[in-house]
Amino acid sequence: MSRTVRISDDALALACGADQVAAAFAAAGCTVERVSSWGMHWLEPLAEIDGDGFGPLTPGDVSAVLAGTSDKGIGPVAEHPFIAGQQRFTFARAGKTRPLSLEDYEAHGGWSGLAKAREIGAEATIGEVMASGLRGRGGAGFPAAIKWTTVAKAVAAPKYIVCNADEGDSGTFADRMVMEGDPFMLIEGMAIAGLAVGAGKGYVYIRSEYPQAIAKMRAAAEAARPFITPFEVEIRVGAGAYVCGEETSLLNSLEGKRGEVRAKPPLPALEGLFGKPTVVNNVLTLAAVPWILAHGGAAYAEVGFGRSKGTMPIQIAGNVKYGGLYEVGFGITLGELVEVIGGGTASGRPVRAVQVGGPLGAYHPPSDFHLPFDYESFAAADGLIGHAGLTVFDDSADMSAQARFAMSFCAAESCGKCTPCRLGSTRGVEVLDRIRARSGRTADAVERLPQIHNAKKAVRTLADDVALLEDLCETMKFGSLCALGGFTPYPVLSALRHFPEDFGVVEPEAEAAE
Amino acid sequence: MSDTAELDRILAAHAGREGSLLPILHDVQATFGYVSEDSVRAIAGALNLSRAEVHGVVSFYHDFRTAPVDRPVVKLCRAESCQARGVEALAARLPADGPVKVETVYCLGLCSVGPNAMVGDTVHARLDAAKLSALVGELA
Numbered sequence: 001m002s003r004t005v006r007i008s009d010d011a012l013a014l015a016c017g018a019d020q021v022a023a024a025f026a027a028a029g030c031t032v033e034r035v036s037s038w039g040m041h042w043l044e045p046l047a048e049i050d051g052d053g054f055g056p057l058t059p060g061d062v063s064a065v066l067a068g069t070s071d072k073g074i075g076p077v078a079e080h081p082f083i084a085g086q087q088r089f090t091f092a093r094a095g096k097t098r099p100l101s102l103e104d105y106e107a108h109g110g111w112s113g114l115a116k117a118r119e120i121g122a123e124a125t126i127g128e129v130m131a132s133g134l135r136g137r138g139g140a141g142f143p144a145a146i147k148w149t150t151v152a153k154a155v156a157a158p159k160y161i162v163c164n165a166d167e168g169d170s171g172t173f174a175d176r177m178v179m180e181g182d183p184f185m186l187i188e189g190m191a192i193a194g195l196a197v198g199a200g201k202g203y204v205y206i207r208s209e210y211p212q213a214i215a216k217m218r219a220a221a222e223a224a225r226p227f228i229t230p231f232e233v234e235i236r237v238g239a240g241a242y243v244c245g246e247e248t249s250l251l252n253s254l255e256g257k258r259g260e261v262r263a264k265p266p267l268p269a270l271e272g273l274f275g276k277p278t279v280v281n282n283v284l285t286l287a288a289v290p291w292i293l294a295h296g297g298a299a300y301a302e303v304g305f306g307r308s309k310g311t312m313p314i315q316i317a318g319n320v321k322y323g324g325l326y327e328v329g330f331g332i333t334l335g336e337l338v339e340v341i342g343g344g345t346a347s348g349r350p351v352r353a354v355q356v357g358g359p360l361g362a363y364h365p366p367s368d369f370h371l372p373f374d375y376e377s378f379a380a381a382d383g384l385i386g387h388a389g390l391t392v393f394d395d396s397a398d399m400s401a402q403a404r405f406a407m408s409f410c411a412a413e414s415c416g417k418c419t420p421c422r423l424g425s426t427r428g429v430e431v432l433d434r435i436r437a438r439s440g441r442t443a444d445a446v447e448r449l450p451q452i453h454n455a456k457k458a459v460r461t462l463a464d465d466v467a468l469l470e471d472l473c474e475t476m477k478f479g480s481l482c483a484l485g486g487f488t489p490y491p492v493l494s495a496l497r498h499f500p501e502d503f504g505v506v507e508p509e510a511e512a513a514e
Numbered sequence: 515m516s517d518t519a520e521l522d523r524i525l526a527a528h529a530g531r532e533g534s535l536l537p538i539l540h541d542v543q544a545t546f547g548y549v550s551e552d553s554v555r556a557i558a559g560a561l562n563l564s565r566a567e568v569h570g571v572v573s574f575y576h577d578f579r580t581a582p583v584d585r586p587v588v589k590l591c592r593a594e595s596c597q598a599r600g601v602e603a604l605a606a607r608l609p610a611d612g613p614v615k616v617e618t619v620y621c622l623g624l625c626s627v628g629p630n631a632m633v634g635d636t637v638h639a640r641l642d643a644a645k646l647s648a649l650v651g652e653l654a
Binding site for chain 2: 011012014015016041042044167168169170171172173175176208209210211212236237238239240241242253254255256257258259260274315316317318319320323324346355358359389391392393394397402405409412413415
């Protein structure tokens with residue numbers, strides 16, 4: 001009898017050469033099953049044979065694996081410390097099912113959340129989500145059930161469910177793993193949301209950089225049709241604009257417009273897609289819903305920390321030894337995630353900084369490693385958890401260069417609607433260039449004109465430029481319409497505060513000296 | 515099929531869809547390689563929009579091109595996670611104007627195994643100088 005080998009077919013495994021490894025196993029007479037990824041990325045391509053894992057493999061390793069002489073064995077995959085330490089709710093099926101197999105999905109508890117919602121009705125469904133304490137996983141952390149209640153009570157038709165799958169933050173890949181690994185779960189979550197608020201149609205807006213996720217979601221939406229009817233799901237594709245991850249910009253993009261941010265109010269819950277009441281939720285928010293319905297909101301709320309209930313699929317990335325997806329209850333410390341679970345840096349050098357929450361998240365030094373991973377603790381430390389991506393940097397990182405990158409990224413991706421973001425980001429790049437060159441600046445021709453009374457005539461020093469940067473960040477933070485301009489100051493100011501030596505600020509400020 | 519007939523087919527396929535402009539532009543670009551002035555005119559007519567409105571959308575999104583590309587394209591991720599894994603050193607070694615066009619993309623979602631690149635719909639991870647030059651060399 002031929003042996004069955006399970007190998008992931010998600011984008012990360014493919015990028016690491018999973019197809020070639022799968023072909024080599026097939027050529028050796030094995031039956032190859034393409035499943036979702038376990039999320040242990042340093043081991044990809046990972047092959048699982050009778051529960052035992054082998055990785056990272058190349059086609060050349062196949063004969064040794066089959067002969068039992070490979071030194072790449074990791075023992076039983078499910079008992080690997082990286083997996084055993086997790087509390088997998090959303091990723092319960094990861095590594096175990098074929099992503100587009102309805103049979104596998106049903107055999108592993110699929111559709112039971114939707115069946116429960118149909119049994120208990122709309123109001124009780126929202127009640128379960130309320131009891132779970134589920135907060136928006138996109139970054140803002142707004143209670144999902146309150147958003148749903150607003151849409152449910154809105155008097156207008158039609159209503160829409162929009163799934164934000166524009167996962168543009170560097171260091172995040174959990175949305176991609178849901179869509180490529182367990183697409184029916186997301187569709188089930190959307191159908192439950194539709195039932196709860198009275199919406200008949202759902203859109204999934206996926207970024208164009210995820211072709212594998214788009215293909216799988218399209219196939220899954222088609223295959224799931226009979227299970228979710230009368231609810232319908234349509235897949236839409238973005239076009240390379242980072243800002244479209246902002247909900248109102250995303251709605252404009254779905255409507256076929258420029259992805260410019262809308263002023264709020266009106267809230268999308270009342271006037272969203274095509275001006276109709278719309279639930280806009282992140283992939284992870286909607287993907288958590290089937291579990292909550294199937295097991296009860298109270299069971300979900302038992303896990304967590306403070307006001308952050310349930311689990312968070314944390315993404316450990318960047319210069320890290322053991323990168324991957326780690327789903328665990330809120331409250332685990334940053335240091336444990338980076339040093340213990342992540343195993344420190346891949347380069348073997350000391351960790352210098354960890355950026356938490358994507359390009360708009362703060363840079364945290366190792367002195368912040370005691371912070372528990374939850375929305376409030378990070379906010380209190382002038383940071384955010386965002387979409388829960390951790391990007392680890394070793395001690396070769398130049399933090400003033402990272403601050404400059406944050407500003408240049410904002411300049412490249414700004415939608416252009418509000419001035420602090422559109423102009424502030426470019427001015428920020430200029431100021432940071434001067435700070436990095438330690439050049440200072442003399443007044444230019446316009447500033448020297450007698451009519452320009454309030455322009456500084458004297459030479460601007462490094463200290464003046466640093467003060468100017470802080471002032472600019474203040475303006476962007478409080479004056480921008482959305483999180484792109486509003487949160488770009490987080491990486492900039494955190495780098496300045498924690499790593500002043502990289503900016504030539506020789507006397508560290510009192511708080512940075514700790 | 516002539517270009518006009520092909521364009522008409524795309525427009526007909528999306529007729530009556532809510533917010534169809536982006537799906538139409540994706541199809542036009544997939545078919546012709548870029549969104550031409552003539553396509554903008556035809557799309558504007560079909561959707562009852564002004565040409566300026568369609569142009570505004572085309573120019574807003576990084577993905578849409580208004581002119582054909584004459585070279586194969588490699589999209590190299592240069593976001594933070596790939597920076598932490600050394601992409602800038604790789605990027606610095608690539609010729610600016612070689613036979614392959616290297617475009618910057620911000621994040622391919624493979625952040626634990628960077629530096630990463632994408633060619634068409636195919637993704638490549640764990641790039642080093644040798645792998646990247648082999649990738650570029652294959653296309654050239």
